[in-house]
Amino acid sequence: MNTADVDALLSPAGRALLTELAGTTDADPVALAARLRRAGHDPALAALATTQSRLRARAAAKFGERAAGLLFTATGAEQATRAVVAREHARRFAAAGVQRVADLGCGVGADSLAFLDAGLAVLPVDADPVTAAVAEHNLGVPVRCEDVTAGVVDELGPGDSAWFDPARRTSGGRRVFDPEATSPPLSFVLGTAARVPATGAKLAPGLPHELVPAGAEAQWTSVDGEVVECALWCGPLAVPGTGRSARVVRGDAHGVTAHELDDTDLPVAEVGAVGGYLHEPDGAVIRAGLVGRVAADLGGRLVDETIAYVTTDAAVSSPLVRSFRVLDVLPFGLKGLRAHLRSLDVGPLTVKKRGTAVDPDQLRKQLGLKGSRPATIVLTRVAARQSVLVVDPLS
Structure with missing residues (x-):
């Protein structure tokens, strides 16, 4: 186009x-x-x-x-911020008391739409002429077509703020993971934050924790179980005293709910034996390094100090985890696992894994199960030993 x-x-x-x-x-x-x-x-x-x-x-x-x-555009539809997430971006800027947001790399305008809905003025900028034309229609305001590093930041003054959505694909469509390989790079975002304190950025979920600057907040967000971004909040956009946080958004027929937690006074998670229930924390919680907080809140413990599975002796529920009843705990071994699952008449098998190199599809072929009952197993480490948990999903 x-x-x-x-x-x-x-x-x-x-x-x-x-x-x-x-x-x-x-x-x-x-x-x-x-x-x-x-x-x-x-x-x-x-x-x-x-x-x-x-x-x-x-x-x-x-x-x-x-x-x-x-x-x-095809790319814009794929990469646009979900409206439910963009509204939270806009809330942060509005709460910080800014008057205008420079949306630097505005794409088709998803975030700028939310900024306008929140009563904020916008200065949308995108380097691609087609994308800028599409965004101008969507927003009903002029969109500047230029490289966001070309000087627009120098035009921002008191009451202005900056929002970046760096491009994370090469011109050939290959995804890039190095924050310095995005366009613009993370260093440019942080340089802007030094000049424009109310600066935020939509970054990839794989952002290393050590790249979060002192005084800034990195917030990982998931929507219905999919981790969609890591937002970096600087200056007045950050929650004071918070370095990492997670926002878990879920929607159903009754509407959208959001649950948040952060690293304030983060507890050290206990490690212990597998109890009657296993809990898999939401991906945003894991990315943010907050599994210990969830374990403490559930009154549980980790099955291994390096694995993001929480176990409890009694049934508990939380919107921050997916829970399973533990039926059996076995040492990992193909022959023993095959015999155990065949004794249960297992056929269709769901394989979850964490902390193991086993390929689930290959394992299913090796097991050769022909039974009629579905089952779920978890391949993971328990107290540093490769183990198999036979579980029953509860949520």
Whole structure:
């Protein structure tokens, strides 16, 4: 897609065709294309609008009903911040008392939409002309098309803040993991924070803890079990005294809930024998290094000092963990495990693992189970020994 394509989609004919295509994403593509040709639609515009309609449908998982009125690039739809997460970003900036947010690397405008909804002024900037054109439509405000390192930060003054969403893929689409290989690099973000105290950034979940600067807060967020980001909050955006935190967001038919915990007075987790229940902390909790807090809050202990599994003797529940009833604890060994599972008439097998190099698919083939009952096993270390836990999921 190029800027001319964006103009075509926003023309009266393009808008009308997008409206006509709403709700057709499940239609057979060949039949849909034939119908559009018979109706006399320009083939090039029809192809653009059909692709855009599918992108909108895909983006509805992140934006809800709002996606139906937005434009997307394929990359933008994939990488855009979920609305439920963007609202928390906006809350942080609003609570800090800033007046305007420079959204540096705004993409299709997901975060800027939340900033505007929160009553904040925005200065959206993106280096890609097509993305900038799409964002300008989505936001209804001018979007500057330029490299965010080219000087826009120097224009920020009192009452302004900065928000970065560094690109984490190369021009060839390869994902990069080094924070200094992103665009802009982490060093530029931190340099901005030295000049503009209210600076935040959406970083990859793999951010090493040692890269979190003193006085800043790194918050790992998960949505329905998927870790989606590590947000770095500097200056007045950070919670005082907090270096690492986790935010666990879950949604159901009753709405969205969020649960938070941080590293304030972080307890040292006890290690002990496997009890009657096993608990797998949410990925955001693990990334933030807060498993010890969850273990203490549950009245539990770790099965091994290096493994993020918590065990308790009694049943407990928490939105921060997935829980299992422990049925058996076995030393790891293919022959013994096969005999045990066959004695239980196990067929379909769910394999969870942590702290082991065993390949689950290969293990299933080696076990050769032909039974009728499903089962779940956990491959992990218990007191530094490779072990197998046969468990029953509770949540």
